[in-house]
Amino acid sequence: MLTLYHNDMSVCSQKVRLCLAEKALAHEAKHLNLRAGDQQKPEYLTLNPKGVVPTLVDDDVVVTESVVINEYLDDAYPKHPLKPVDPAERAKMRWWTKQIDDSIFPATGTVSMSVAFHHQYTPEVLDELTRQRGPGYRARFALLQKGTDNPNFSDAIKRLYKMINDMNVALERGPWLTGEMFTLADIAYAPYITRLDHLKFLGFLDKNPRTAAWYERMRSRETYRAALAAQFNPKYLPLMEEKGREAWPRVKALVGLA
Numbered sequence: 129m130l131t132l133y134h135n136d137m138s139v140c141s142q143k144v145r146l147c148l149a150e151k152a153l154a155h156e157a158k159h160l161n162l163r164a165g166d167q168q169k170p171e172y173l174t175l176n177p178k179g180v181v182p183t184l185v186d187d188d189v190v191v192t193e194s195v196v197i198n199e200y201l202d203d204a205y206p207k208h209p210l211k212p213v214d215p216a217e218r219a220k221m222r223w224w225t226k227q228i229d230d231s232i233f234p235a236t237g238t239v240s241m242s243v244a245f246h247h248q249y250t251p252e253v254l255d256e257l258t259r260q261r262g263p264g265y266r267a268r269f270a271l272l273q274k275g276t277d278n279p280n281f282s283d284a285i286k287r288l289y290k291m292i293n294d295m296n297v298a299l300e301r302g303p304w305l306t307g308e309m310f311t312l313a314d315i316a317y318a319p320y321i322t323r324l325d326h327l328k329f330l331g332f333l334d335k336n337p338r339t340a341a342w343y344e345r346m347r348s349r350e351t352y353r354a355a356l357a358a359q360f361n362p363k364y365l366p367l368m369e370e371k372g373r374e375a376w377p378r379v380k381a382l383v384g385l386a
């Protein structure tokens with residue numbers, strides 16, 4: 129019996145939901161409200177001591193870290209394989225998934241929080257997070273409240289534009305990131321392009337037609353609809369769109385699209 133602890137709009141959770149859907153694996157989904165602090169409840173911390181989503185429980189096996197969870201699912205449930213057999217192709221796939229942990233996830237967090245999500249935090253939630261995470265949290269949050277003037281914003285947005293450009297180059301070889309096969313690499317990137325879409329930053333695709341076509345192919349999959357689109361939180365989308373549109377002139381200028 130598989131159980132996934134997740135959150136509807138969390139990019140890391142979306143990655144695992146898409147993997148479960150591609151592998152047609154039935155599971156129980158337990159949704160955590162990250163703004164209410166469900167991820168810090170003691171019973172959840174016993175599963176995931178970092179207090180983050182997702183966490184997969186497979187009977188007595190507990191797996192954390194979305195990249196590890198997806199590899200586990202593909203190893204433990206070999207039907208509908210999502211990893212190339214050839215070692216060189218497999219290495220290529222892992223090069224893509226590693227970029228996310230190294231820099232794309234942190235850059236996405238900086239951009240999403242600076243542009244939109246910091247507006248969702250009430251003073252009470254901020255007090256609670258500061259209590260949980262220590263006094264340094266308030267200073268870090270103050271940077272996010274600066275929006276596009278956050279000193280970390282420029283590097284983060286440039287990293288995400290580089291991701292789009294890198295994908296465009298790789299997609300010269302075939303419809304998916306490692307070539308002909310749809311793999312865990314494609315699954316890993318779907319939530320990140322979706323996030324740029326929700327922030328209305330898809331002008332990034334104007335000079336990257338192969339990445340644009342990849343996103344269309346991805347969105348037309350039934351698994352994307354079920355695992356991502358059908359679960360987008362309607363409370364988040366208008367905020368992301370409104371604040372993203374306000375930020376776009378600055379974003380465009382930072383990546384040289386103005």
Ligand SMILES: N[C@@H](CCC(=O)N[C@@H](CS)C(=O)NCC(=O)O)C(=O)O
Nearest residue numbers: 138139140162180181182193194195
């Ligand atoms: N490297 C981890 C990152 C997990 C992570 O930070 N998840 C975010 C959502 S995408 C989270 O739970 N944030 C809640 C918090 O930090 O309190 C993974 O890929 O699973």
